[in-house]
Structure formats: structure tokens, C-alpha cells
Amino acid sequence: MQTEDHLLKPEQVAERLNVSVDWVRDHSSRKMPRLPVIRLGGGPGRAGLLRYRASEIEKFIEAMERLSANKRVQ
Numbered sequence: 751m752q753t754e755d756h757l758l759k760p761e762q763v764a765e766r767l768n769v770s771v772d773w774v775r776d777h778s779s780r781k782m783p784r785l786p787v788i789r790l791g792g793g794p795g796r797a798g799l800l801r802y803r804a805s806e807i808e809k810f811i812e813a814m815e816r817l818s819a820n821k822r823v824q
Contacts, residue, residue: 755803755804755805756803756804757788757801757802757803757804758801758802758803758804758807759800759801759802760774760775760778760800760802762802763785763802763807766807766811767807767811774800775800778800783810783813783814785802785807785810786802786803786806786807786809786810787800787801787802788800788801788802788803
């Protein structure tokens with residue numbers, strides 16, 4: 751049985767990460783670290799909707815935590 755993995759809006763991701771919605775949008779396409787994003791709709795010249803799997807955002811947080819810990823050790 752597959753568990754439900756909610757899709758989050760940019761505003762919800764921003765709240766979870768305690769950052770601005772602009773930060774979320776920037777790190778969904780052009781800045782590092784890159785957020786794992788799902789693009790819905792859109793097309794040539796159209797932005798479409800951005801959605802994020804809740805589980806992938808949690809993995810992102812864990813990866814950033816490991817990276818931060820490694821930098822402290824060095």
C-alpha cells in the first residue's frame with residue numbers, strides 16, 4: 751500500500767523552511783541548493799504552477815543538515 755505524499759505550494763514550503771516565497775521560487779530553478787520541484791502546466795513563455803512533494807522537502811532539509819554538519823567538522 752502506497753502512503754499519500756502531499757504536494758505543497760511554494761507558500762507552504764517557504765513556511766516549512768522559514769524563508770521567503772521568493773527564495774523558494776529562486777531555488778526551484780536557478781540557484782543552489784536546488785529544491786526538488788514539480789512543474790504543472792505552463793509551456794513556452796508560461797510559468798505554470800510549482801508544487802513540491804512533502805517527503806522531498808524533508809529529504810532536502812536532512813541533506814542541508816548533513817552538509818552543515820560536514821562543514822563544521824572541516
